[in-house]
Amino acid sequence: MEKNIIKYIKDGLETIYKAETENISVAVERTREGIDGDFTVVVFPYTKLSKKKPEDTAKDLGVFIKQRFEDISSYNVIKGFLNLKMTQEYWIQRLNNLVKEKSHKNDSPAQRIMIEFSSPNTNKPLHLGHIRNNLLGDAVSRIISAAGNEVIKVNLINDRGIHICKSMLAWMKWGKNSTPKSTNQKGDKFVGDYYVLFDKNYKEQIAELVESGLTEDQAKEQAPLMLQAREILQKWESGDHEVRRVWEMMNSWVYEGFEETYKNLGIEFDKLYYESSTYLHGKELVKTGLEKGIFTQDPDNSVWIDLTNEGLDRKILLRSDGTTVYMTQDLGTAFQRFEEYNPDKMIYVVGNEQDYHFKVLKKIVEKFDKDYASRIEHLSYGMVELPEGKMKSREGTVVDADDLMSEMIENAKKISQENGKINDLPDEEKDKIIKMIALGALKYYIIKVDPKKQMTFNPNESIDFTGNTGPFIQYTHARICSILRNAEKQKIKFNGKVSDETRLLDCEVKLISSLTEYEGIIIESAKKHDPGMIANYIYDLVKDFNQFYHEHSILKEKDTKILQFRLQLSLQIANTIKTGMNLLGIEVPEVM
RNA sequence: GGUCUAGUAGCUCAGCUGGAUAGAGCAACGGCCUUCUAAGCCGUAGGUCUCAGGUUCGAAUCCUGACUAGAUCACCA
Numbered sequence: 001m002e003k004n005i006i007k008y009i010k011d012g013l014e015t016i017y018k019a020e021t022e023n024i025s026v027a028v029e030r031t032r033e034g035i036d037g038d039f040t041v042v043v044f045p046y047t048k049l050s051k052k053k054p055e056d057t058a059k060d061l062g063v064f065i066k067q068r069f070e071d072i073s074s075y076n077v078i079k080g081f082l083n084l085k086m087t088q089e090y091w092i093q094r095l096n097n098l099v100k101e102k103s104h105k106n107d108s109p110a111q112r113i114m115i116e117f118s119s120p121n122t123n124k125p126l127h128l129g130h131i132r133n134n135l136l137g138d139a140v141s142r143i144i145s146a147a148g149n150e151v152i153k154v155n156l157i158n159d160r161g162i163h164i165c166k167s168m169l170a171w172m173k174w175g176k177n178s179t180p181k182s183t184n185q186k187g188d189k190f191v192g193d194y195y196v197l198f199d200k201n202y203k204e205q206i207a208e209l210v211e212s213g214l215t216e217d218q219a220k221e222q223a224p225l226m227l228q229a230r231e232i233l234q235k236w237e238s239g240d241h242e243v244r245r246v247w248e249m250m251n252s253w254v255y256e257g258f259e260e261t262y263k264n265l266g267i268e269f270d271k272l273y274y275e276s277s278t279y280l281h282g283k284e285l286v287k288t289g290l291e292k293g294i295f296t297q298d299p300d301n302s303v304w305i306d307l308t309n310e311g312l313d314r315k316i317l318l319r320s321d322g323t324t325v326y327m328t329q330d331l332g333t334a335f336q337r338f339e340e341y342n343p344d345k346m347i348y349v350v351g352n353e354q355d356y357h358f359k360v361l362k363k364i365v366e367k368f369d370k371d372y373a374s375r376i377e378h379l380s381y382g383m384v385e386l387p388e389g390k391m392k393s394r395e396g397t398v399v400d401a402d403d404l405m406s407e408m409i410e411n412a413k414k415i416s417q418e419n420g421k422i423n424d425l426p427d428e429e430k431d432k433i434i435k436m437i438a439l440g441a442l443k444y445y446i447i448k449v450d451p452k453k454q455m456t457f458n459p460n461e462s463i464d465f466t467g468n469t470g471p472f473i474q475y476t477h478a479r480i481c482s483i484l485r486n487a488e489k490q491k492i493k494f495n496g497k498v499s500d501e502t503r504l505l506d507c508e509v510k511l512i513s514s515l516t517e518y519e520g521i522i523i524e525s526a527k528k529h530d531p532g533m534i535a536n537y538i539y540d541l542v543k544d545f546n547q548f549y550h551e552h553s554i555l556k557e558k559d560t561k562i563l564q565f566r567l568q569l570s571l572q573i574a575n576t577i578k579t580g581m582n583l584l585g586i587e588v589p590e591v592m
Numbered sequence: 593g594g595u596c597u598a599g600u601a602g603c604u605c606a607g608c609u610g611g612a613u614a615g616a617g618c619a620a621c622g623g624c625c626u627u628c629u630a631a632g633c634c635g636u637a638g639g640u641c642u643c644a645g646g647u648u649c650g651a652a653u654c655c656u657g658a659c660u661a662g663a664u665c666a667c668c669a
């Protein structure tokens with residue numbers, strides 16, 4: 001963070017104690033609230049070098065660094081903590097530099113990174129779990145890109161397999177040729193209903209079979225509906241005309257529905273992959289894998305890989321009937337992507353229920369190509385659960401993505417009307433802002449929690465619009481915009497340059513200090529694939545600003561140097577809020 | 593049973609590459625709108641950081657073990 005301080009501390013250790021500092025890492029942190037200082041160096045680790053008490057070591061270093069480093073105005077020592085206070089000029093410099101630093105962008109992208117996320121099945125509509133996936137994938141993409149990399153966002157649409165065959169079968173049996181149009185339904189919802197219908201009848205059949213003496217497992221295997229669904233899958237794979245026709249038609253309905261949902265969520269992709277066109281690639285790989293002796297074939301023709309020596313299990317790659325499984329397809333897709341784009345990294349945003357799958361995938365890829373395997377990363381995130389437990393599409397206990405969004409919009413509208421600040425705007429403008437707020441609330445709510453943690457969502461408690469929320473941050477942005485508008489109205493000339501002689505308050509220094517941390521937070525967040533870090537950072541910044549705002553007037557400030565400074569500070573904070581929130585996929589309004 | 597992940601205020605979550613007195617929000621209570629947007633600000637109350645050991649000058653943070661919850665170990669995806 002503060003490279004110079006680290007450098008001078010190391011110099012100090014070398015000159016005063018004749019120590020080797022090559023392998024020593026110096027920890028510089030922001031000084032704790034309520035203690036005089038801007039930065040703190042923890043000197044406990046150096047008492048071994050100094051052979052002195054922590055206090056004396058800190059004093060030695062304090063004297064040394066104060067002498068060498070003119071940006072330090074004073075220091076104090078509390079126990080083993082050396083607190084450094086920087087000069088006002090230093091902080092003003094930092095603020096002025098913020099504007100410059102942003103202008104020269106990163107020269108060339110550091111890495112090419114492919115991110116796969118969303119990856120829906122085409123048999124049912126998107127729900128809250130998908131929303132977390134999409135928001136996470138989208139935000140991580142934006143952040144990694146902002147950290148100076150080339151990002152390719154891809155979506156692997158799982159458009160084939162037993163699940164869609166179930167919907168197809170149900171529609172062929174009971175659909176009576178109805179369509180989303182004829183029933184006036186969104187396409188994905190329409191198809192999803194048949195999936196549920198399949199499951200309902202399937203369960204009945206299982207119950208009957210169990211009644212007649214079969215075990216549950218046997219019943220599941222032998223239920224006529226399941227056998228028929230399997231038959232459709234085989235027909236699909238052998239290219240049966242009628243099956244393919246129905247498949248294409250039903251998928252197209254689903255895509256129309258998805259498109260609408262993605263659009264509302266503000267999610268876009270650079271490339272779509274369809275499993276129906278990548279799974280054959282996997283089949284090819286199975287063949288070469290067999291030739292190379294990576295895979296083995298059982299007497300019933302099924303193909304396996306034995307990973308028991310690696311602490312994993314035996315995993316199937318081709319069923320005895322020759323059809324492919326998930327792993328086969330993922331394998332094929334992975335190689336296809338490496339060959340096509342040669343990314344330095346390939347990140348899969350997939351729920352933690354598939355941790356094992358990706359462990360196995362990586363191992364298998366490793367058998368083919370060690371280098372590819374090392375570039376694969378699984379960004380695993382926790383499931384979204386309801387207070388009652390897991391969401392289950394088949395049982396209809398899901399929070400539907402579209403429903404949730406429109407509910408948020410309704411709530412935002414209500415609150416906005418009550419507050420009445422944008423009631424006079426044209427409807428179009430108003431709707432845009434309301435949608436911004438509604439989605440801001442939803443997105444921030446989901447993104448602020450650590451991806452790897454499981455989260456519970458209570459549909460009965462609507463998502464807040466006050467406190468640590470998206471709208472609070474959006475509101476602060478609008479507030480700053482309002483101040484800047486008023487400055488203009490009052491004909492206050494804002495020249496964008498802050499004088500070195502401006503006297504700063506502690507809370508102002510704190511705000512500048514926070515602003516300077518922004519770039520580092522992005523890098524860190526990109527490295528950790530954790531958008532939550534940025535959410536927390538912005539929240540802290542915004543909270544501090546609001547406190548400052550309430551205690552000190554900006555436009556009424558008589559001292560023009562301070563006035564200029566505060567305008568610049570506010571503007572920079574607004575910019576940081578805006579760009580930071582954009583990295584989370586959240587837009588911020590200028591009025592609300 | 594094996595493996596993985598998590599356990600912090602009543603609730604939802606920060607803090608976890610070890611550092612000073614563990615922080616927010618929601619909910620509760622009390623204040624602040626003739627002053628730049630009250631979706632805001634200030635204050636009160638709320639804690640054995642699941643438990644037990646260990647490493648260390650120092651542990652919510654690292655290690656080990658228990659307990660609790662979830663995931664996973666399919667010719668599902």
